Amino acid sequence: MPKLAELAGLIRSKNAGPFVLTFDIMFLDKNNYRTVKDSGVLSPALFAKLYRCPVENVRFYECDNALAFKFSIPRPVFQGEPGDGDLHGGQQFSPLMDILIPA
Amino acid sequence: MQAVKFIAASGGLGGGKIDGAAFGEAMKLQPDFVASDAGTTDAGPYSLGSGRPAYPRESVMRDLALILPAARRAGIPVIIGSAGTAGLDSQVDWLLDIARDIANDNGLKVRTAVIHSEQNKDYIRGLYRANKLRALDPAPHFDEEVLDRSSHIVGMMGVEPLQQALKNGAELILAGRCSDAALYAALPIMKGIPPSLAWHAGKIVECGALCCEVSGKGSIFGSVSQNDILIRPFGKNLRCTTQSVAAHTLYENGDPFLHVEASGTMDLTRSVFEQVDDVSVRVTGSEFIPAETYTIKLEGAEQVGYQSIIIGGVRDPLIISQLDSWIDGVRKKILASVTDVFGGKIPATAFRLDFHIYGKNAVMGALEPNTDNMPHEVGIVLEVTASTQPLATKIAELSRQPLLHHPIPEWKGAITGFACLHNPAVIDRGPVYRFCLNHVALPDTPLEMFRTSFVNIG
Secondary structure (H helix, E strand, O other): OOEHHHHOOEEEEEEOOOOEEEEEEEOOOHHHHHHHHHHOOOOHHHHHHHHOOOHHHOEEEEEHHHOEEEEEEEOOOOOOOOOOOOOOOOOOOHHHOOOEOOO | OOOEEEEEEEOOOOOOOOOHHHHHHHHOOOOOEEEEEEEOOOOOOHHHHHOOOOOOHHHHHHHHHHHHHHHHHHOOOEEEEEEEEOOOHHHHHHHHHHHHHHHHHOOOOEEEEEEEOEOOHHHHHHHHHOOOEEEOOOOOOOOHHHHHHEEEEEEEEOHHHHHHHHHOOOOEEEEOOEOHHHHHHHHHHHOOOOHHHHHHHHHHHOOHHHHOOOOOOOEEEEEEOOOOEEEEEEOOOOOOOHHHHHHHOOOOOOOOOEEEEOOEEEEOOOOEEEEOOOOOEEEEOOEEEEOOOOOEEEEEEEEEEEEEEEEEEEOOHHHHOOHHHHHHHHHHHHHHHHHHHOOOOOOHHHEEEEEEEEOOOOOOHHHOOOOOOOOOOEEEEEEEEEOOHHHHHHHHHHHHHHHHHOOOOOOOOOOOOOEEOOOOOEEEEEEEEEEOOOEEEOOOOOOOOOEEEEEEEO
8 A cells, every 4th residue: 555655746734824734735646646535545534633633623625626635724833932843834744644545 | 908917026025036037038028017025924923023024135135126127127017015024114114225225226216105014003902992803713812911012013905005006106016014916916906807817816926936846946927817817937947837836826825725815715616727838827717705894914923032042962862761751850950940049039920941852742742643762862952931031041041950960760870961062052042922913903994004105216
């Protein structure tokens, strides 16, 4: 079973403003995107489990024309507040890389 | 009706991403205006709180000097938004000073509209008391005490103040905090282009070449008509694809389809992207839902305190194997030392200690799933945040001994369990800020929160 990182062209995270973190899983190849979409593996429940956050906080989008999936959650610590360790939110994605996709 | 053509010179004025030759090529297509965003919250609350721009004067001057003389020669307006990073009044004036130097250097006379967007505390207090502030989700707690503590508050303008300046003959607009997409939507909407396409065009090009397959130096040429948007990059190896243009609307946005602006919401659910040639993309089908209530997004920063830090590492596997309890012990020793040295005069609320443990969860904090596999070495940054700089410095100084010598049961005798990176070990960071607003204001008119003045420079 391939890992998500092996199928995607880019997996990234970033601030969406100072209060929201957003995660993009993007594909170069339509077939890979379809494989992941059809597998139904990506879901708010899976994300909530991986990131140990409440599922009701997770927004999930499938963007067919961009060949991309997106998750968004409220920032656990708002950007730049004492305790925040990632000012730009760019290094939050790696738990998504190892998700196994039944091909 | 003719299409309105424009150049998005750069996604961030001062970022050094404008290629002079490529920009000159794009200018040959006779655009109707040139625009560039010059700010962001992505740099953090410091610029908004302190007033310091995130880019040096020289790099902002370099970028604006590539745009302004060429646009003046062509007789088209230049629109710059979110001047000086946060769009503070002082930062708009800082950019005006830079523009004046460019005008003088190039023998240009430029009728310049300066639009200030900073918000008076009494005005915000009035909105708060009149129930005309709405919290977005999620939002920090806000009340009049937070307002009183805030350093600066700006309102993010929509297209209307820009349109007013253009109607009054502005050749250069230096705007305070401004919606990025509004920079590109203002003139097309004025000329009768549908807001749906004008706004979406702005959304695509606001970050410059980031809407390309691989980003690089260069500018984006756009054309927006009654029926479609055309996007074409100018710069070495820049290429827009249907996917790259579609995907750019994901970037730094929580929702890829709905984008809220002051006067309404872009709905890109039904947008269609077509490849026109190797590098250009055509977009149709975007929609815009006018807002029932006009809203202005507010951004505010308040000072949290002052900070001092100590950076170091631990290599002892025995400490690393019990790191949480060791850090807990260090923390207790620091607190005891502060109580002891200051005779209990420093309340616990006057400072806070944050340990960032690199190798464990410094980067992801509470989101880190992998906390069991400890590495052979960890890095520690201790941040002391306190009400004054001298207090932060002193508490950090009191933290060095607990970090160095806090014992573990396995070793009998005095240990030195922390490797300091620096001498002095303590680094003062000065004032630190937090974002204190994620709210919108409900003004009576789109213009009432913004103040425009005209200045002739050069």
